[in-house]
Amino acid sequence: MLTILAAIVLFGVLITVHELGHFLAAKGTGMQVTEFSIGFGPKVFQKQAGETLYSLRLVPLGGYNRITGMEPGEAVTPRGFNGRPMWARMLVILAGPCMNFLLPFLIFFGVFAVKGLALPVDEPVVGSLMEGYPGAEAGLQVGDRLVSINGQPLERWNEINSLVQENGPADSRLVIQRQGKQQALTLKPRYDGESKRFLIGVRPRIEHRSLSVGESLKTAALSVIRITGAMVDGLRMMATGKVSAEIAGPIGVAHMAGDVAAQGAVPYLEFMAFLSLNLAVLNLVPIPALDGGQFLVLVVEALLGHALAPRAKEIIQMIGVACIIALTVFATMHDLLQ
Template sequence: MLTILACIFVFGILVTVHEFGHFITAKLTGMKVEEFSIGFGPKIYQQQEGETLYSLRMLPLGGYNKIAGMDPEDPDDPERGFNSKPAASRMLVILAGSLMNFILPVIIFFGIFLAYGMEVPENRPILGQVVEGYPAAQSGLKEGDRILSINGNPVKEWIDIRNEIISAGIKRIPFEVQRGNEKITISVTPDVNPETGKPFIGVVSSLKKVELTPIQAAVSSVTATKNIIKNMYASLYHMITGKAKAEISGPIGVAKMAGQVAHKGFDMLLQFTAMLSLNLAIINLLPLPALDGGHFLILLIEAVTGHKLGKNAMQNIQKVGVAMILALTIFATFKDLTR
């Protein structure tokens, strides 16, 4: 039950925020929005307000704005139709959904940091996480271990761990560890970090929570969002270039993760929502048919060349895009089911 509620919460927020971006910019640029819908399938609620029908549908896995003249099959509206507006206005409407998905995490992180505080690395030489599959875990180091010395040299602060590992190089290094009431010695042979070229063993410091002022929370929320975006683009680049294995999750995988995170607390579910929002924004801006990025690219080409694509061409592009997205969704769902 918690997984279902978590999914409705996460997808509901992401879809509403994304579609609201398209909706508000369409309204502000003078376009006629005939329907603003959250979800797909049968309607469970609808309300007509002025020229716009607001509807809520059964499946909260998407949404849409029906903007006059935007669909190639719609009749042209020379006054308030999508295609009657300047290229800059149309581009803004297309980009606004993803822009809102970039803004949402900043707001979420600001609220979390203000309400719950912010986790920062501790300076004490205590292992907060020992990453599976790396030298530290393979050698027997455990979360909560306090490092007393490395290679015979005393360790007082977390930075000492990093410095001693780099100084020792790629060889077996004795770690003197305080584990509970006993002191033990564990030998670890570092690996080479492929990104930095330096020795590492796969450990992360423990964390502590600190309270932030509103200004500190605002700055930290922007910084956290910026760092996540940077890491996501780096991961995407590594997957495209074959430097990293492509890991794709479909709706089932995302739903499962939402349920798992929800059990850890509401703040963790909010963080998951923020991460997913950034994923949605980045993917949606890819220059592929049927995605906002593909639509933006078409508008950009039209603006540069001064020629609009015909209705048949737009319909064919959309069909290809929908087929690609459907195929990717089926593939991702199959991967979810076979994991």
Template sequence: MLITIAATIFVLGLLVLVHELGHFITAKLAGMRVDEFAIGFGPKLCSFKRGETVYSIRVVPLGGFNDIAGMNPEENDAGERGYCERPVGHRMVVILAGVFMNFLLPIFLFFGIFFFSGVSTPNPEPILGTVLADKPAYEAGLKDGDRVLSINGEAIATWTEFTEAVQASEEGRPLYLTVQRGGEELQVSVAPTYDASSKRNVVGVMSALEHKDVGFVDSVTMAVQKTGYLMYMMVDALYRLLLELSGKDLAGPIGVAQMAGEVAQMGIVPLLNFTAFLSINLGLVNLFPIPALDGGHFITLCIEAVRGKPLSPKALYYMQSVGVGLLILLMLFATANDIMRVFVGG
């Protein structure tokens, strides 16, 4: 429980800090007055004031905010330094800066992982890297490091040949493996089971990994490529989710906390990978053209740029109300999913 709480605070705190820092820095550079920079919501845990800005940490670590003067034109007391008085282009930059930082953070995290920890790639040889507990291979007595020599008398020279033989087998029908362990050969019988998630027969093993160090330039290149690939995969997943109108895979705060705790127990590198993944997810969701999200704010600024004047306060109020309502419904749905997964087992 302590690991889960600490991991959740670390992950969400870092994501919120980076996101709000993007808004904060660009608002300052655009000449806006920022009255408060806050991490979290609710009552203040601690705060201090430097210059004209109060910096605070609040009780509920599920978000944060920048109190920029003039966000509400009717309450602007900052004159030309108010948000509403700055050029529309400046305001667009401020609104999108949080999302930009959420896309920039994974590049830094992946760079650090690659540069300091190196990279691991699958070993092409038929060597068992990890034998998963309570799976057919484990129950048959196979162990990490075993080399598969043959299956049902057919020689196996590569990991691809091994996986193809398993996938082509019949569920529940034993495969007769010859494996090399140390200096001796062993005969093992293992019956594959069907895995519904991957839609194939499996025996519960993972390939061995080869580790290599990576230089500075390669680390940067690989970090950018991995971030871009994950962005593409997430956009595709979101598109399919909207196309199918299915939210069964949505996770709320409870689900994120559970995953953070599980990943944290695997080590700091998996936790940083999870943080990078979540940061990209947060950035993409914030781009949704929903009022109350950064994407929604950006759309209203685009309308203002085309019209030559901002929308009326009444129109903005109704749009924000609809946006908040949609976000509340989405959060309730995601939380219901969390409860079913964590407490009911659905």
């Protein structure tokens, strides 16, 4: 039940925020929006307000704005999408992903302002151990100070990783200080294929620092920039074949949502922020039917000085939809096999 509720809230919030961006931009630029819908399938709730029908549908895995003049072949009208200036159309297309960037910023700001920032302490003192890894198996304990590795003295936490990588798979001789007394331990680092480095399974101590409003805003912005950069770099490496593609469909995301929700509100909100950034980045990929693809079409039309033929737009859209359906089916099958 927790997994179902966590997934419904997650998808509902992300989709609502994304579609709200398109909706507000369309309304703000004078476009006619005839329907604002969250979900797809049979209508659960609907309300007419002015020229717009607001509806909630049964399956919370989609959503849309019905903007006049947006479908290929529709008549050009003064308040239709196809009748507004190019800058307005571009703004409407980009507003959805922009809202998916804004949501994580607000989430991170709230978390940092309330909970502060957890920072690793840069001294060679064991804060926690990874179960089943060489450090725990060799007898290391929380609070132990690592004095040296293979005769090399330690003063900072980052020096531990450098010396472990330098030693590779060979046995490492550790001198530790525990309750004022020194003792020697020997362990064999384990190679981790995912991170592509040797690990002994120790983590630093963590200290929590309160942040002012200004510091929270700055840290939230830097977090969004850092995570977005990592996602873009990951897509680049997948596209060039440097790393294998790891895809999760709706089922996989729902299971992850349930797992993080069980850990508490903060991990769940942070997962929502991460997924929102992922949605924003993927939506900007120039694939037809995604926002990035639609924006690319507008750029081409701006360069040509006229709109593409309706039939050409239909073909482009059909290709994009086919790609998205194929990717969704592949990801869902992967989830089921997992």
